Amino acid sequence: MTTDQARYQYLLRFADTSLVMAQRLAEWCSRGPILEEDLALTNISLDYFGQAEAFYNTAIPFGGKQETADDLAFRRSEREYFNFLIAEADNGDYARTMMKIYLLSVYLEKIYTALSTSSQPELNMLGVKSLKEIMYHKRHSSAWLFRLAHGTAESASRVQQALQDVWSYTDDLFSTDVCDELLSGELNYEITAMKHVWLAEVEEFMKQCGFVLPQTTYQIQGGIKQMHTEALGHVLCEMQYLQRAYPNAKW
Amino acid sequence: MEDILTTPISQTALAHFEARLQNDEKIEPKDWMPEAYRKTVLRQMMQHAHSEVIGMQPEGNWVLRAPSLRAKKILLAKIQDEGGHGLYLYSAAETLGMDRTEMIQLLHEQKAKYSSIFNYPALTWADIGAIGWLVDGAAIVNQVSLQRTSYGPYARAMVRICKEESFHQRQGYEIMATMMKGTPEQQAMAQDAMNRWWWPSLMMFGPHDADSPHTEQSMEWKIKRESNDRLRQKFIDKTIDQAYVIGLTIPDKDLKFNEETKSYSIGPINWDEFWSVVKGNGPCNKQRMTHHIKYHEEGRWVREALEAFAKKQIEMN
Ligand SMILES: [Fe+2]
Numbered sequence: 078m079t080t081d082q083a084r085y086q087y088l089l090r091f092a093d094t095s096l097v098m099a100q101r102l103a104e105w106c107s108r109g110p111i112l113e114e115d116l117a118l119t120n121i122s123l124d125y126f127g128q129a130e131a132f133y134n135t136a137i138p139f140g141g142k143q144e145t146a147d148d149l150a151f152r153r154s155e156r157e158y159f160n161f162l163i164a165e166a167d168n169g170d171y172a173r174t175m176m177k178i179y180l181l182s183v184y185l186e187k188i189y190t191a192l193s194t195s196s197q198p199e200l201n202m203l204g205v206k207s208l209k210e211i212m213y214h215k216r217h218s219s220a221w222l223f224r225l226a227h228g229t230a231e232s233a234s235r236v237q238q239a240l241q242d243v244w245s246y247t248d249d250l251f252s253t254d255v256c257d258e259l260l261s262g263e264l265n266y267e268i269t270a271m272k273h274v275w276l277a278e279v280e281e282f283m284k285q286c287g288f289v290l291p292q293t294t295y296q297i298q299g300g301i302k303q304m305h306t307e308a309l310g311h312v313l314c315e316m317q318y319l320q321r322a323y324p325n326a327k328w
Numbered sequence: 329m330e331d332i333l334t335t336p337i338s339q340t341a342l343a344h345f346e347a348r349l350q351n352d353e354k355i356e357p358k359d360w361m362p363e364a365y366r367k368t369v370l371r372q373m374m375q376h377a378h379s380e381v382i383g384m385q386p387e388g389n390w391v392l393r394a395p396s397l398r399a400k401k402i403l404l405a406k407i408q409d410e411g412g413h414g415l416y417l418y419s420a421a422e423t424l425g426m427d428r429t430e431m432i433q434l435l436h437e438q439k440a441k442y443s444s445i446f447n448y449p450a451l452t453w454a455d456i457g458a459i460g461w462l463v464d465g466a467a468i469v470n471q472v473s474l475q476r477t478s479y480g481p482y483a484r485a486m487v488r489i490c491k492e493e494s495f496h497q498r499q500g501y502e503i504m505a506t507m508m509k510g511t512p513e514q515q516a517m518a519q520d521a522m523n524r525w526w527w528p529s530l531m532m533f534g535p536h537d538a539d540s541p542h543t544e545q546s547m548e549w550k551i552k553r554e555s556n557d558r559l560r561q562k563f564i565d566k567t568i569d570q571a572y573v574i575g576l577t578i579p580d581k582d583l584k585f586n587e588e589t590k591s592y593s594i595g596p597i598n599w600d601e602f603w604s605v606v607k608g609n610g611p612c613n614k615q616r617m618t619h620h621i622k623y624h625e626e627g628r629w630v631r632e633a634l635e636a637f638a639k640k641q642i643e644m645n
């Protein structure tokens with residue numbers, strides 16, 4: 078694998094994560110608990126679609142193939158996607174969706190902060206560009222989790238359950254492959270150290286919410302190795318329907 | 329002296345209200361207004377707000393299947409605008425003394441309506457084009473006219489909303505135009521959407537003036553500024569040429585262009601269908617309401633938690 082190929086594949090990891098996350102959050106459209114939140118969730122979804130597009134477009138020149146962002150989004154199958162599994166996990170209730178957004182955005186905030194100091198100009202630019210939105214997602218989801226944790230008995234137990242369930246997708250965020258190795262000079266972070274920072278922040282926040290971190294050792298991993306859960310196929314099936322059914326059509 | 333003491337306050341207030349209308353001044357929330365005026369405006373604004381929100385459903389039905397990243401972003405942003413219109417209209421309607429919770433309650437009890445157009449299904453991607461182009465197009469004609477409505481908060485809401493509406497119509501028309509330039513299958517899909525949405529869009533303006541009993545009072549109060557037929561004609565005249573430009577056929581065998589008036593005359597509107605949908609028997613009436621109630625109920629625990637949290641905050645301070 079060349080450095081450019083590694084950049085290509087590394088960027089698809091985040092492009093695909095953003096895209097699948099965006100698609101999942103768009104499922105909330107017309108289904109929010111209050112109209113304001115309906116809009117906030119579609120807003121976060123829109124941010125993720127925008128980031129996906131930016132990451133695809135940056136990746137494409139490194140791949141050296143004749144392709145567009147739409148080709149990458151709509152013409153690849155479930156064994157060709159590099160997204161982290163947390164993105165494809167189903168939305169569940171509102172608490173679970175907020176938990177997904179929170180745990181992922183703490184992680185992405187650390188990654189993009191590191192990338193925004195990278196000597197590699199494209200990675201640097203993407204880091205800087207994505208950071209502001211991700212920080213807003215973190216603020217929004219943590220504010221909601223805090224309120225729900227200190228709301229009613231029901232809402233607190235739903236957040237607790239969400240933490241328990243989504244936790245099994247978090248080790249996946251820290252898995253690495255040959256791309257990380259090849260790009261170590263320009264990524265400006267070391268994954269084990271980053272996991273510690275992530276864990277410390279999440280633990281502290283959960284303490285404020287009145288929760289301890291789950292003791293479970295059950296973790297599923299494989300996103301960046303293109304080993305997904307059964308959920309991804311359904312997400313792609315719905316998303317890609319028109320492009321697949323009318324392969325010669327332009328929309 | 330005698331006179332001032334014996335004249336009921338509402339008499340002078342009524343005179344004041346009528347003078348304001350006469351001078352084309354806006355009625356503001358703090359102003360005195362006849363109870364019937366308040367009720368009429370409240371009903372209309374509430375139904376307008378509900379329409380924005382229920383309208384998110386047919387478009388939301390395609391948001392996951394939008395065929396490109398660009399199309400996804402545009403559609404999501406459009407639906408988000410509509411939700412924002414709903415929010416804005418709810419708070420403007422609240423100035424007349426009813427809160428949003430109660431308005432939603434009335435919707436669920438089917439005591440408050442929403443635009444019947446959203447009781448038609450969005451079957452194919454071309455329907456997203458047709459909705460933006462025709463449904464938002466018809467809504468714009470109506471909302472532009474309502475910018476001059478007599479109730480201040482409603483008029484200002486319309487000014488703000490109209491700024492976003494032209495983008496809505498353009499995105500819909502662009503979808504149709506792209507499909508009409510596309511494969512034969514895409515063209516057929518676009519024409520099919522046109523055939524299904526054309527007449528319902530014309531019905532959005534309501535019954536003919538002669539059959540619209542409330543229009544006269546609403547016009548007197550300057551809530552309504554132009555009659556149903558007049559608004560409908562404006563929409564017809566601006567839309568038909570847009571259809572021809574991209575090669576769509578208007579599904580009306582009686583359609584004629586009048587050289588003298590430079591305007592189109594259409595065949596008869598199927599008012600039986602209109603009233604049937606208004607009365608609840610359209611293809612999606614039940615689905616739209618079930619959806620709204622279901623997710624409103626599913627979100628109840630979130631709203632309760634929010635309330636409980638706010639209460640605890642107050643107690644702590
Ligand atoms: Fe609107």
Ligand SMILES: [Fe+2]
Nearest residue numbers: 410464493496
């Ligand atoms: Fe609109």
